[in-house]
Amino acid sequence: MTPQQHNRLDKLNQSNPFKLPDGYIDGLTARIMDTLPDEAPDTKTRTLSVGQRIRPWLYLAAVFVGLLLIFRGFIFLQTQLTGTILPVAQQTAMPAETDIATAETDDDIDLREYLEAQYATAAYTETIETID
Amino acid sequence: MPPYIEEEIVARLRNPDTRRAAFEQVVATYSERLYWFIRKMTLVHDDANDVLQNVFMKAWLNLDGFRGEAKVSTWLYRIATNESITHLNRLRTSAQVSIDDTDVFLLERLSGDPYFDGDNVQLRLQEAILRLPEKQRLVFNLRYYDEMKYEQMSEILGTSEGALKASYHHAVKKIEAFLTADV
Numbered sequence A: 001m002t003p004q005q006h007n008r009l010d011k012l013n014q015s016n017p018f019k020l021p022d023g024y025i026d027g028l029t030a031r032i033m034d035t036l037p038d039e040a041p042d043t044k045t046r047t048l049s050v051g052q053r054i055r056p057w058l059y060l061a062a063v064f065v066g067l068l069l070i071f072r073g074f075i076f077l078q079t080q081l082t083g084t085i086l087p088v089a090q091q092t093a094m095p096a097e098t099d100i101a102t103a104e105t106d107d108d109i110d111l112r113e114y115l116e117a118q119y120a121t122a123a124y125t126e127t128i129e130t131i132d
Numbered sequence B: 001m002p003p004y005i006e007e008e009i010v011a012r013l014r015n016p017d018t019r020r021a022a023f024e025q026v027v028a029t030y031s032e033r034l035y036w037f038i039r040k041m042t043l044v045h046d047d048a049n050d051v052l053q054n055v056f057m058k059a060w061l062n063l064d065g066f067r068g069e070a071k072v073s074t075w076l077y078r079i080a081t082n083e084s085i086t087h088l089n090r091l092r093t094s095a096q097v098s099i100d101d102t103d104v105f106l107l108e109r110l111s112g113d114p115y116f117d118g119d120n121v122q123l124r125l126q127e128a129i130l131r132l133p134e135k136q137r138l139v140f141n142l143r144y145y146d147e148m149k150y151e152q153m154s155e156i157l158g159t160s161e162g163a164l165k166a167s168y169h170h171a172v173k174k175i176e177a178f179l180t181a182d183v
Helices: A003-012 A028-037 A050-082 A097-103 A106-131 B006-014 B020-044 B045-061 B073-092 B099-109 B120-130 B134-144 B150-157 B161-182
Strands: none
Touching: A003 B161, A028 B020, A028 B045, B006 B020, B006 B073, B006 B150, B020 B045, B020 B073, B020 B120, B020 B134, B045 B073, B073 B099, B073 B150, B099 B120, B120 B134, B134 B150, B134 B161, B150 B161
């Protein structure tokens, strides 16, 4: 700051253009203290609202949901790229019996049970005939 | 009222039995100084009065959060800085004034304040100060009006002393250039 600048600004600071209502400063402390509650709240014993208690669990649940969605998205992308989620070795293997069972319709189940029953009867009859 | 001794005041503020009396001593010691700091930021007396009340209310309600690591005055000035800026932002938002037009908006409020008794030169100085960026305006006011040491200013504003000195130097240059323009 040059001496001229200092002098100019310094002179402007010698007079205060900001005025106050009469007696404002005199009663200021009392007026401020009158507005304050009697006791400062004790933050150590502050009770939490239901929302504040639940919030951390909600955040945790949101994290799990987010991870689950990311995992499913990853699986979906893999399906799109390979056409199946099974490894190559498993793609050439015979389907498990459970896969066949779950693929049956009700009619197929009834037919199968009928044929099994016929086979069982036939096998029993053969056994009887053999013994005899 | 007993003499103001920082360590003793902090100890009394921590004791629930002596807290209120100690806080009253803090108010008596710092209220006027804080008022003028807030007034230089908000410019209008009624606004400064409201903000000052808010500052001490916040300090009282958050007394448990004051650990005594900084001076009481530093802590209060920090609250006053935040409350002043919040108040100005609220004013600007409610009046739907953009950030670029804030200086014009506040200058109009100052011109209409019955408790501003400045001549054209003083008004021009306030206009020059209002043209500064908000943080630079804070720095200028604290140094120019409050003659605050850069060390304490650094604690209040969270900026290095070197940066504050540079900011004040640039602020003075800008204000001088504005005041001497068209002369």
